[in-house]
Amino acid sequence: MAGKKNKRDAVVSIGAGVSQLAVIKAAKEAGFGVIAVDRDAKAPGMPMADAAVVSSTHDRIYLLKYLEGLEKDWAIRGIVARTSAADALRTALAASRKYGLPGLDEELISISTDKSALRGFCGRRHLPFPARACSARDYPVIVKPMVTIVGKTGIYLCGDERALRFCTDPEVFVEVESFVEGIDVTCLYLAENGTAKALTWLDELVGVDIGGRIKGLGLSIPSVISGTRTETRAFEIIKELVSSFPKAAALLLVSMRITMEGEPMLIEIHSDLGGDLIGDELLPAACTGFDFFSLAVKVATGASIETMTWPFRPAAVFYSEEPPGFTTLLSSDIRSNLIRIPIDGLSKGPRHLEWLDRNMT
Structure with missing residues (x-):
């Protein structure tokens, strides 16, 4: 009688596009088989996969049924989703729950992908968040798409009503909030059992072009807030945030706006394994x-x-275009005088050095 066939351990990748190649490669290097899910049978990650599921990453019902058919050959050990699409993240959540694996939380997905949901969450838990702009007295304002898009796409600084009308699309729901002078920083951390463990802080180098569009210019590590009282206050906010999700286990990034006086406030949560x-x-x-x-x-x-x-x-990365294009990778951070951020076409540039001068004296 033939022996019983041993199952292979597998990781399911929600998506097999360019963005998912790195996680597919990492899973295979760790010794896992990869089950890749993508509606495009010719997606670049499909040839790397051990099993391919040609289906929308948003169709969780189909995927769960399909995975059941693979269980005779594969033991599902992990679900990875490098995507900012809410429905794809919910597919990953459904799969992780089905197999009892680490993953996200429904409300965590909601506040990671919907600005109004994040505002409501922060309000209920008394976490600092930029105020909603309600009248002409609130100009200048920041306009953001309600649903998360790649990078800084669709985000504008508007100085008056005319600029606001110019940069808003009647077909797109937006969040309009008061502009806060300051700097942007991001914390990479592990959320697990309702606790947060920080890996590092980094600076988001952001400018505003003459049309009011917010532009990502690059990244720098370590952050100028590292080792300051502001870092301590900012991480207390993150710990309070994570305590609301005791069942979630994931690598997350939180972006914060730090006022020039050193006060942190939440602006975005990223549960997409970083872009x-x-x-x-x-x-x-x-x-x-x-x-x-x-x-x-x-x-x-x-x-x-x-x-x-x-x-x-x-270290620092400067973008040559909207990510993922980049031209310079330096063994130095924003504090170094060797770094020069191009300011051609910008009405505002990064203020991290000014912030450091103010808050380290």
Whole structure:
């Protein structure tokens, strides 16, 4: 009689496009088979997969049924979703729940992908968030798409009603909030059992072009707030945030606006395993041997993580165009006089050095 066939351990990748290649590669290097899900049978990650599911990443019912048919050959050990699409993240959540695996939370997905949901969440839990603009007295204002898009796409600084009318699309729901003078920073952390463990802070280098469009210029590590009282206050906010999701286990990024006086407020939560070259370029440049996507696979599969402390050294990435294009990767951070942010066509540039001068004296 033939022996019983052993199942292979597999990780399911929600998506097999360019953005998912890094997590697919990391899963395979960790010894897992990969089951890739994408509606495009010719998606670049499909040839790397051990099993391909040609289906929309938004169709969780179809996927769960399809995975049941694969269970005779595969033991599902993790679900990874490098995407900002709410429905795709909900597909990942449904799969992680079905197989009892680490994953996100329904409300966490909602506040990561919908600005109005995040505002409501912060209001209920008394977490600082930029005020909603309600009248002409509130100009200048920031206009953001209600639903998260890639990078800073669709975000504008408007100085008056005319500018507001010019930059808003009647077909797109937007969030309009008061502009806060300050700097943008991001924290990468692990959320697990309602607690948060910080890996690092980084600076988001942001400018405003002459048309009012917010432009991502690059990233810098370590952040200018690292080691300051502002970092302590900011992380207290993150810990309060994470305590609301005791069942979630995931690598997350939180973006904050820090006022020039050092007061932090939430502006975005990212549950999409990072974009803008954070995991692809910046973190590996700042720490030799650090593999963000390998860590993401470990978290998704519930594997033991030996350390949460890495020796990140100064590094910076400058974009040559909207991410993922970049021209310069420097072994230095924004504090260095070697760094020059191009200001051609910008009405506002990054103010991180000014912030540092104000808050370190």
